[in-house]
Amino acid sequence: MNASDPRQPLASTAPSRTEQLFPTLTTAQVARIAGRGRRRAMARDEVLVDVGDSDVPFFVVVSGEIQALRPTGATELLIVAHGPGQFSGEANMITGRRAMGRLRASEPGEAIELEREQLLALIQTDAELSEILMRAFMLRRFELIAHEFGDVVVLGSTHCAGTLRVKEFLTRNGHPFHYIDLDRDAEAQALLDQFHVSAADVPVLFCGVDSVLRNPSNTQIADCLGFNELIDQTRVSDLVIVGAGPAGLAAAVYGASEGLDVLVLESNSPGGQAGSSSRIENYLGFPTGISGVDLTARAYAQAQKFGAQIMIAKGAAQLACGRQPYEVQMAGGSSIRARAVIIATGAEYRRPALANLSRFEGAGVYYTAMPMEAQLCVGEDVIVVGGGNSAGQAAVFLAQTAKRVHMLVRGNGLAETMSRYLIRRIEDNPAIVLRTRTQIVALEGNGHLERVQWRDDRAGDVEANDIRHVFMMTGAVPNTGWLDRCVVLDDKGFIKTGPELSHDDLTAAGWPLPRPPFLLETSRPGVFAVGDVRGGNIKRVASAVGEGSIAVAFVHQILQQ
Numbered sequence: 054m055n056a057s058d059p060r061q062p063l064a065s066t067a068p069s070r071t072e073q074l075f076p077t078l079t080t081a082q083v084a085r086i087a088g089r090g091r092r093r094a095m096a097r098d099e100v101l102v103d104v105g106d107s108d109v110p111f112f113v114v115v116s117g118e119i120q121a122l123r124p125t126g127a128t129e130l131l132i133v134a135h136g137p138g139q140f141s142g143e144a145n146m147i148t149g150r151r152a153m154g155r156l157r158a159s160e161p162g163e164a165i166e167l168e169r170e171q172l173l174a175l176i177q178t179d180a181e182l183s184e185i186l187m188r189a190f191m192l193r194r195f196e197l198i199a200h201e202f203g204d205v206v207v208l209g210s211t212h213c214a215g216t217l218r219v220k221e222f223l224t225r226n227g228h229p230f231h232y233i234d235l236d237r238d239a240e241a242q243a244l245l246d247q248f249h250v251s252a253a254d255v256p257v258l259f260c261g262v263d264s265v266l267r268n269p270s271n272t273q274i275a276d277c278l279g280f281n282e283l284i285d286q287t288r289v290s291d292l293v294i295v296g297a298g299p300a301g302l303a304a305a306v307y308g309a310s311e312g313l314d315v316l317v318l319e320s321n322s323p324g325g326q327a328g329s330s331s332r333i334e335n336y337l338g339f340p341t342g343i344s345g346v347d348l349t350a351r352a353y354a355q356a357q358k359f360g361a362q363i364m365i366a367k368g369a370a371q372l373a374c375g376r377q378p379y380e381v382q383m384a385g386g387s388s389i390r391a392r393a394v395i396i397a398t399g400a401e402y403r404r405p406a407l408a409n410l411s412r413f414e415g416a417g418v419y420y421t422a423m424p425m426e427a428q429l430c431v432g433e434d435v436i437v438v439g440g441g442n443s444a445g446q447a448a449v450f451l452a453q454t455a456k457r458v459h460m461l462v463r464g465n466g467l468a469e470t471m472s473r474y475l476i477r478r479i480e481d482n483p484a485i486v487l488r489t490r491t492q493i494v495a496l497e498g499n500g501h502l503e504r505v506q507w508r509d510d511r512a513g514d515v516e517a518n519d520i521r522h523v524f525m526m527t528g529a530v531p532n533t534g535w536l537d538r539c540v541v542l543d544d545k546g547f548i549k550t551g552p553e554l555s556h557d558d559l560t561a562a563g564w565p566l567p568r569p570p571f572l573l574e575t576s577r578p579g580v581f582a583v584g585d586v587r588g589g590n591i592k593r594v595a596s597a598v599g600e601g602s603i604a605v606a607f608v609h610q611i612l613q614q
């Protein structure tokens with residue numbers, strides 16, 4: 054920018070997106086990396102990394118060239134070529150997941166090679182390189198997702214509930230995939246024939262080099278893609294965090310960055326409820342708002358950058374709280390041990406008591422309103438049920454693409470349950486129709502939802518409408534069933550902590566210490582509860598994040614005792 058000449062246009066000195074994606078490091082930066090790894094020669098055509106390799110090393114080119122390639126049958130598609138001073142890798146350098154492409158030296162040369170552990174140590178200690186590398190890795194992953202460059206193909210149908218689940222699981226785990234729709238894409242039949250699968254098997258997931266999964270569970274997908282394969286389950290961790298929503302991820306970031314050995318268990322995908330928010334506008338530091346997926350993807354990468362290990366699609370099934378160290382048993386039988394536990398399992402929407410509800414879940418009934426669901430109802434009428442902030446956000450978001458949004462609430466209005474800024478947007482939006490004291494009484498359809506009956510509770514009239522999409526966003530039920538009364542719960546099933554625990558609660562639970570429980574500590578010493586699963590929680594991303602970080606401060610005290 055030429056500050057002395059006011060006629061000159063303002064010009065940015067910030068690096069362009071391409072420069073951020075593929076930066077060229079300075080000689081001094083390369084020398085710092087060289088100090089952490091080893092120099093090695095590369096022969097022409099040498100394959101340095103192949104599709105499916107785990108524990109992928111990181112390379113900085115000193116001389117010659119490394120090409121990132123996507124093998125397709127007998128040919129290879131060039132994604133990018135790295136020259137001297139440039140480096141390989143994308144987000145899997147941080148997550149430790151398998152390689153989705155091939156790295157080949159296209160000419161003889163020399164490179165600096167770092168193992169993943171050496172790279173993580175570099176990123177944790179060198180702030181300048183951390184910024185350059187982390188930004189490049191994240192941006193490269195976004196590009197792979199946008200261009201559907203990856204090792205997964207999903208063959209599905211919008212009429213089948215499993216398809217949305219599989220697509221959402223991959224999306225929320227930041228895993229690129231190519232989607233083929235059975236009802237629309239010409240290539241679908243050829244794939245069915247080639248792999249001997251039938252339309253009844255959808256969704257079908259073609260995973261890695263040669264695996265074909267028919268209507269796989271999230272755990273099967275995670276296993277096929279090796280999401281958890283580098284995690285050592287035999288050691289006793291300082292801290293196990295159950296749940297990777299905002300509260301659990303915050304605890305993981307603070308715990309791991311302060312030197313604790315942290316393992317996180319997540320039954321589904323990182324991000325929790327916040328990950329299903331189309332736009333969070335009240336979280337500090339994001340004046341223009343941020344989508345829940347973006348916010349939680351950053352937190353997920355941040356936790357892993359500091360060394361936290363995160364197990365995906367591995368839920369806690371039981372807490373063996375009668376012994377020390379504590380043992381968390383997982384669905385599927387295996388277990389892990391820890392000196393301290395933070396429970397951050399949050400809450401989920403209540404499923405209303407409607408006949409046929411489960412038949413239409415994912416095929417017309419949804420519990421999140423993200424771009425994937427919005428795409429399904431472009432130009433159509435939709436219903437949003439609920440009067441809280443999440444329902445308000447969903448209505449405003451869906452109104453951008455739907456023909457009309459019917460907001461159904463049981464009460465007389467929104468004032469008591471929703472933030473003022475959202476109420477104003479709803480009132481100002483002609484595409485949103487608020488129907489107070491109204492509730493759904495029946496869902497109908499053949500395969501996919503086709504018709505909804507709602508009742509106006511004032512007059513008692515029942516009206517049938519040809520509406521194919523309903524977003525249920527009512528009430529919160531805590532995810533505490535797995536705890537099997539190991540810690541004291543309140544009358545709604547939320548976990549009691551700190552001063553909420555009465556003398557009688559503690560006596561009944563056999564509290565063994567002379568001191569009272571710390572803030573956020575449950576009726577078991579060293580077991581904490583944070584975020585939406587805790588009795589008296591505030592139902593905000595900021596409070597969940599705050600509680601996650603506060604609990605870690607007390608974990609340090611527990612571990613020192």
Ligand SMILES: Cc1cc2nc3c(=O)[nH]c(=O)nc-3n(C[C@H](O)[C@H](O)[C@H](O)COP(=O)(O)OP(=O)(O)OC[C@H]3O[C@@H](n4cnc5c(N)ncnc54)[C@H](O)[C@@H]3O)c2cc1C
Nearest residue numbers: 296298299300320325326327369399443584585592593594
């Ligand atoms: C659509 C929507 C929009 C929202 N918008 C906003 C907003 O704009 N601003 C705001 O401040 N708040 C918003 N909220 C509220 C906010 O998202 C929550 O308060 C916050 O996510 C709570 O975080 P948490 O980590 O405590 O729980 P959750 O986000 O519920 O996360 C809990 C995690 O634990 C996992 N889990 C559950 N059981 C187990 C188990 N047995 N083992 C392992 N893992 C388990 C779940 O899969 C989940 O990932 C919104 C919520 C929704 C649903």
